[in-house]
Amino acid sequence: MRRVVSLVPSLTEAVAATDPGLLVGATDWCTHPAGLAVERIGGTKNPDVGRIAALAPDLVLANDEENRRPDLDALRAAGVPVWVTDIRTLEQALTSLHRLLTLGCGLARPPWLDAAEAAWAGLPPTAHPIRAIVPIWRRPWMVLGSDTFAGDLLRRLGVELIHASHPDRYPAVPLPELLAAGAELVVLPDEPYRFTAEDGPEAFPGIPAALVDGRHLTWYGPSLTQAPTVLAAQLARRTPG
CATH class of the missing domain: 3.40.50.1980 (Nitrogenase molybdenum iron protein domain)
Incomplete structure (x- = not known):
């Protein structure tokens, strides 16, 4: 089983909702799901690179906007693989989540991702924004x-x-x-x-x-x-x- 550390609260929730056994570390700001029992490795802007490396993760999940590039570079220099998302639209989010979970984490596509696509696809058009x-x-x-x-x-x-x-x-x-x-x-x-x-x-x-x-x-x-x-x-x- 792969070992995953997440530096992004929403990605922590995404992995935990799909297979919580993968997560071995998350930030102090990762509040969902409640009661998540993993190693806390600092904040999104100041993660403890040494503590993350000591967890020997197969993958660290990060976001281009939420996390600092020097921290991600330090993780890579320590030999830790880092997966960085860059999300600007709903379509990008849904595509990125599918790739991250199936390719990055080696999981089956979760039912909640299909439910999310359906929820947004069913919105009626707005006549007067x-x-x-x-x-x-x-x-x-x-x-x-x-x-x-x-x-x-x-x-x-x-x-x-x-x-x-x-x-x-x-x-x-x-x-x-x-x-x-x-x-x-x-x-x-x-x-x-x-x-x-x-x-x-x-x-x-x-x-x-x-x-x-x-x-x-x-x-x-x-x-x-x-x-x-x-x-x-x-x-x-x-x-x-």
């Missing part, structure tokens, strides 16, 4: 821009990102510019910044806000099976502006 800004951080304010996985999911749910044509993927935009952008909705996920009903909506008076689950918006794994239903309900349950 709602124009929205999607902050992911404050102090400074940063929003979803172009070419992001979360933006692609929101587009499929009828949300038109105002900053989708911005040259940056996660541009920093001053709050006065956000307020003047003509948004009909502010979408506030609970990660990476933990927006709440008391921390976020108050900055956008007059604009309805929707608090959404960051795991269903940004993780690519088993959460994709419920994501269309969960996100659609949360987008509809908006606070008045």
Whole structure:
């Protein structure tokens, strides 16, 4: 049986949902599934390379955006194979998960991956998309821009990102510019910044806000099976502006 260390919370969940016996290590941020009993090897941005190498993994799972290249280079220099994902769209996520699980981990294609494809394929078209800004951080304010996985999911749910044509993927935009952008909705996920009903909506008076689950918006794994239903309900349950 192969030994796998995951540096990406969503990939930890994906492997555990398919064959949890493969996982021997995961980051401190890998919270799903609950109670996962593996060696914790630090954070996504500061993994303990020596501890990972000592686990003698056959494969380390990483993400181009979530993990730092020097850490991945150090793992490779230590003789540890590293599989790096680079996900910008739903199609890329589904294809990448299939390849990672079947080729990288040597597993059979899991039923949950078929369920995720079916869940997103069954969405009805949206006649009138709602124009929205999607902050992911404050102090400074940063929003979803172009070419992001979360933006692609929101587009499929009828949300038109105002900053989708911005040259940056996660541009920093001053709050006065956000307020003047003509948004009909502010979408506030609970990660990476933990927006709440008391921390976020108050900055956008007059604009309805929707608090959404960051795991269903940004993780690519088993959460994709419920994501269309969960996100659609949360987008509809908006606070008045």
